[in-house]
Amino acid sequence: MEIFEHPILRFERKSKITFFFEGNPVEAYPQETVAMALYRNGINVFSYSPKLHRPRGLFCAIGKCSSCLMEVNGIPNVRTCILNVQEGMKVKRQNGLGDLPKTSEFLKSEKEYSPTVLVIGSGPAGLMASITLKEKGVDVLLIEQNPNLGGQLIKQTHKFFGSQKEKAGTRGIEIANELVKELNSLDVNYFTNTTLFSFYPRENVFLAFKDNELLKIFPKFVVFATGASEKMIPFEGNDLPNVMGAGAAQTLVNVYGIKVGTNVLMVGAGNVGLIVSYQLLQAGINVKAVVEASDKIGGYFVHAAKLTRFGVPIYTRTTIKKAVGVDKVEKAILVELDENFNETSKEFEIDVDAILLSVGLQPSYQLLAQAGCEMKYIPSLGGYVPLRSKELETSVKNFYIAGDVGGIEEASTAMLEGKLASLSILKKLGFDVEKEKEALELDLAKLRSTPFSKKILQGLKEVAYE
Amino acid sequence: MKSYDVVVVGGGIIGLATAYYLVKNGVRKIAIIEKEYIGSGSTGRCGTGIRQQFTTKEHIVLMRESVKIWRLWEEILPKPIHFRQGGYLWLLRSEEEDNEYRKYVALQNLFGVDSRIISKDEIKEIVPDINLEGIFGASWCPSDGSAYPQDVLDSLEMFLKSHGVDIFDYESVVDFKKTSDRVISIKTDKDEYALDNLLIAAGYATKSLANKLGFDIPVKNYRHQIVVSEPLKIFLSPMVVDRSLYFTQTYRGRIIGGTDTNEEETDDLTLTYNFLQKFSSELVSVFSKLSSVRLMRHWSGFYVVSPDKHPILGPTPLKNVFIGTGYSGHGFMLGPIVGKLLAHYITYGMFFLEEANHLTLDRFEKGMLIQEKAVIG
Ligand SMILES: Cc1cc2nc3c(=O)[nH]c(=O)nc-3n(C[C@H](O)[C@H](O)[C@H](O)COP(=O)(O)OP(=O)(O)OC[C@H]3O[C@@H](n4cnc5c(N)ncnc54)[C@H](O)[C@@H]3O)c2cc1C
Ligand code: FES
Numbered sequence: 001m002e003i004f005e006h007p008i009l010r011f012e013r014k015s016k017i018t019f020f021f022e023g024n025p026v027e028a029y030p031q032e033t034v035a036m037a038l039y040r041n042g043i044n045v046f047s048y049s050p051k052l053h054r055p056r057g058l059f060c061a062i063g064k065c066s067s068c069l070m071e072v073n074g075i076p077n078v079r080t081c082i083l084n085v086q087e088g089m090k091v092k093r094q095n096g097l098g099d100l101p102k103t104s105e106f107l108k109s110e111k112e113y114s115p116t117v118l119v120i121g122s123g124p125a126g127l128m129a130s131i132t133l134k135e136k137g138v139d140v141l142l143i144e145q146n147p148n149l150g151g152q153l154i155k156q157t158h159k160f161f162g163s164q165k166e167k168a169g170t171r172g173i174e175i176a177n178e179l180v181k182e183l184n185s186l187d188v189n190y191f192t193n194t195t196l197f198s199f200y201p202r203e204n205v206f207l208a209f210k211d212n213e214l215l216k217i218f219p220k221f222v223v224f225a226t227g228a229s230e231k232m233i234p235f236e237g238n239d240l241p242n243v244m245g246a247g248a249a250q251t252l253v254n255v256y257g258i259k260v261g262t263n264v265l266m267v268g269a270g271n272v273g274l275i276v277s278y279q280l281l282q283a284g285i286n287v288k289a290v291v292e293a294s295d296k297i298g299g300y301f302v303h304a305a306k307l308t309r310f311g312v313p314i315y316t317r318t319t320i321k322k323a324v325g326v327d328k329v330e331k332a333i334l335v336e337l338d339e340n341f342n343e344t345s346k347e348f349e350i351d352v353d354a355i356l357l358s359v360g361l362q363p364s365y366q367l368l369a370q371a372g373c374e375m376k377y378i379p380s381l382g383g384y385v386p387l388r389s390k391e392l393e394t395s396v397k398n399f400y401i402a403g404d405v406g407g408i409e410e411a412s413t414a415m416l417e418g419k420l421a422s423l424s425i426l427k428k429l430g431f432d433v434e435k436e437k438e439a440l441e442l443d444l445a446k447l448r449s450t451p452f453s454k455k456i457l458q459g460l461k462e463v464a465y466e
Numbered sequence: 467m468k469s470y471d472v473v474v475v476g477g478g479i480i481g482l483a484t485a486y487y488l489v490k491n492g493v494r495k496i497a498i499i500e501k502e503y504i505g506s507g508s509t510g511r512c513g514t515g516i517r518q519q520f521t522t523k524e525h526i527v528l529m530r531e532s533v534k535i536w537r538l539w540e541e542i543l544p545k546p547i548h549f550r551q552g553g554y555l556w557l558l559r560s561e562e563e564d565n566e567y568r569k570y571v572a573l574q575n576l577f578g579v580d581s582r583i584i585s586k587d588e589i590k591e592i593v594p595d596i597n598l599e600g601i602f603g604a605s606w607c608p609s610d611g612s613a614y615p616q617d618v619l620d621s622l623e624m625f626l627k628s629h630g631v632d633i634f635d636y637e638s639v640v641d642f643k644k645t646s647d648r649v650i651s652i653k654t655d656k657d658e659y660a661l662d663n664l665l666i667a668a669g670y671a672t673k674s675l676a677n678k679l680g681f682d683i684p685v686k687n688y689r690h691q692i693v694v695s696e697p698l699k700i701f702l703s704p705m706v707v708d709r710s711l712y713f714t715q716t717y718r719g720r721i722i723g724g725t726d727t728n729e730e731e732t733d734d735l736t737l738t739y740n741f742l743q744k745f746s747s748e749l750v751s752v753f754s755k756l757s758s759v760r761l762m763r764h765w766s767g768f769y770v771v772s773p774d775k776h777p778i779l780g781p782t783p784l785k786n787v788f789i790g791t792g793y794s795g796h797g798f799m800l801g802p803i804v805g806k807l808l809a810h811y812i813t814y815g816m817f818f819l820e821e822a823n824h825l826t827l828d829r830f831e832k833g834m835l836i837q838e839k840a841v842i843g
Contacts, residue, residue, distance in 0.1 A: 050697075075758045076698065077696050077760065096699065097697050097698050097699045097719050098696075098697075098698050098699065099698065099699050099701075100595065100698055100699070100701045100755055100756075101755050101756070101757075101758045101759065102755070103755070103757075103758060104754035104755050104757060105754075105757065106757035106758035107750075107757060198742075198764075200737060200738060200739040200742070201736060202736050202737070202738045202739070202740075203738065203739045203740065205739050207739070
């Protein structure tokens with residue numbers, strides 16, 4: 001299932017290492033995650049569910065959904081999509097709930113950090129925030145739970161819209177490369193493969209695990225740039241392996257060069273659905289159809305036109321009714337909807353081996369809620385989001401947000417927000433950033449002046465406070 | 467104005483269990499008023515443990531009777547409450563402790579509880595993965611156990627509703643109308659209800675409501691913290707107690723447990739890293755295979771502690787007002803028997819167990835305190 005030729009991407013595949021899956025040796029490339037290595041070797045079933053013993057596989061591929069839990073080296077419930085493979089690693093399918101761990105040793109050491117600013121998440125928002133702060137000499141610690149810096153940018157092979165300043169015309173992957181280069185040249189302190197999982201206000205401590213090391217972080221300011229994760233919709237068989245988020249397919253295809261399937265169905269014709277479909281075509285994967293529940297294509301016309309050129313049908317007022325298959329998707333049953341979104345009797349099937357969902361994203365708000373930030377449910381922003389000031393400060397003093405965690409938009413606004421959150425912090429630290437901030441706020445307003453931003457602006461009004 | 471034979475303030479285990487027995491006693495018009503949701507107080511936050519290994523006659527007899535009801539409830543309540551007699555394994559770390567607990571076990575046996583002192587070998591049989599280093603033996607009672615608090619409350623609520631009890635949730639009692647020795651009606655933030663009898667089983671708020679009525683209860687609220695882990699296949703059925711640490715596995719597979727962080731009296735439920743650190747290191751030192759297990763949730767609730775760490779039950783200076791409070795960390799397990807005792811007192815004007823006579827509020831005035839040593843977590 002490897003992709004060898006790609007019009008844009010080159011996949012580095014040098015040495016190989018061996019790990020064990022269910023006792024069998026499996027070859028993998030170093031730098032890839034366990035889940036990706038298994039997919040490369042045709043393994044889609046990672047576990048069986050506790051009650052009904054249904055097969056389960058990958059869903060988000062970015063460490064946010066727990067669909068990929070397996071037993072690794074005797075420890076159950078490990079998220080294999082964000083764990084790098086290692087020589088000799090023993091990976092097992094989990095049958096129902098995990099067993100009592102076989103190992104008695106886990107915590108090897110503890111380390112304490114007291115950065116001026118802790119940035120959580122290294123997508124465009126987090127990278128921009130870190131760079132802006134470090135440029136002024138402020139001490140930053142950046143934490144990322146995935147193996148790579150860059151968040152969702154590292155799988156965007158398309159060129160961005162927007163204004164020149166926000167790197168329009170540049171591919172997402174290149175933006176990520178540039179930002180990471182800048183981060184490194186500024187010598188920003190960061191950890192990847194590190195999950196930040198808890199905050200205790202009394203001691204003002206954030207806790208994170210980096211492999212077997214516990215990090216205790218005591219920051220003065222925090223920028224939450226934790227991004228978003230894909231939504232699921234209810235239909236029969238939606239837990240079958242190879243029903244996954246469109247973003248997970250992007251990770252497989254664009255980051256690791258692994259085919260998600262041969263013939264795929266895309267559910268949802270918003271920008272994400274259209275762009276990812278096109279990227280799959282570029283990688284030599286057949287997109288059999290795109291279905292969309294509403295009567296209009298939600299994404300930009302240019303993206304839809306590209307698909308039409310490839311002969312991909314886009315069925316509006318149609319949705320998925322059922323995913324069929326034993327251990328993996330083998331067929332999708334689609335159904336036409338009437339004007340009230342009720343299912344009609346018009347059903348049809350298509351043979352596909354992957355069903356990708358691009359039915360919206362929801363902000364990764366959990367840490368903010370745990371930290372006690374006041375939250376509100378705003379459908380146009382994607383779900384629960386924190387209230388925030390114009391300077392992006394939440395209801396908890398010195399806790400800031402940037403990017404999708406505050407409401408689903410896109411990479412350019414995320415970058416600007418990352419910068420804005422940092423400038424707000426710099427202002428509190430006594431730097432003179434007023435002019436820069438004003439200019440930035442203008443840029444942000446300009447980006448949000450298209451008709452597509454109307455609903456978002458309305459949503460943002462509802463979560464604004466002084 | 468609606469009027470009731472008995473109004474119960476508080477939708478925790480005590481309020482619901484008492485209403486259950488009031489129904490059984492034939493009382494017709496009963497209302498429960500709960501400030502938030504049923505179980506939002508200490509009951510929904512507790513450690514699930516049910517034990518008879520205590521050190522005073524009062525506690526031992528009450529808990530022996532309570533366990534009988536727990537067993538019955540598992541059979542007859544409309545929904546499963548997951549009462550499980552997996553035992554309590556109380557680790558002893560020195561010869562002195564061992565000697566002390568032998569005396570408690572003798573007392574427990576005298577009142578019909580099947581506890582005994584066991585050796586390290588037997589501990590190993592009951593919980594094979596326990597680290598026995600530094601352990602001398604254990605006090606073990608196989609008929610102790612646990613139940614799932616929210617399931618218990620759901621089941622009781624279903625029973626009560628089907629028997630015509632009015633349950634008003636998200637409704638807070640704010641004031642009372644009274645004569646010199648009786649309460650006539652109760653005011654909430656939504657309504658007012660006339661009543662013949664009033665039971666205050668409002669947990670951490672019982673004292674402040676009593677103060678509003680003109681009398682005091684000598685209890686203090688202490689924050690206690692607790693955590694649960696991700697679920698694993700069942701490998702542990704007893705509740706294990708090691709000094710101030712306690713932990714067991716719920717029927718859903720999660721490790722649940724806590725420890726004592728010696729906190730000051732407080733009305734603040736903020737969680738602390740200090741607790742997490744103490745709990746984790748104590749847990750891992752006695753059960754090292756749990757070291758890689760992730761904790762999923764951490765919360766806190768109040769222990770409402772009385773001067774002699776025993777409940778305060780029944781009559782008050784006001785003729786038609788009754789209280790149930792001061793369980794000092796054991797109110798969940800005591801719930802069934804205390805409910806039965808309070809319902810009996812409200813219906814018939816007396817308790818049916820001699821031991822309960824020692825647990826009334828006037829014992830503090832009379833200086834007849836009871837001393838309990840085995841308090842944990
Ligand atoms: C961390 C922890 C672990 C514990 N572990 C155990 C254990 O393992 N075993 C055990 O037996 N016990 C345990 N306990 C103790 C046990 O939880 C309590 O003793 C028991 O739940 C008390 O029950 P209750 O009905 O008196 O109070 P609660 O459950 O607190 O109920 C009182 C109710 O009154 C309501 N209320 C308050 N004010 C008003 C008002 N003005 N109007 C209307 N309603 C009001 C509250 O909202 C609350 O729901 C533990 C407690 C904690 C905190
Ligand atoms: S957490 Fe690994 S697939 Fe979502």
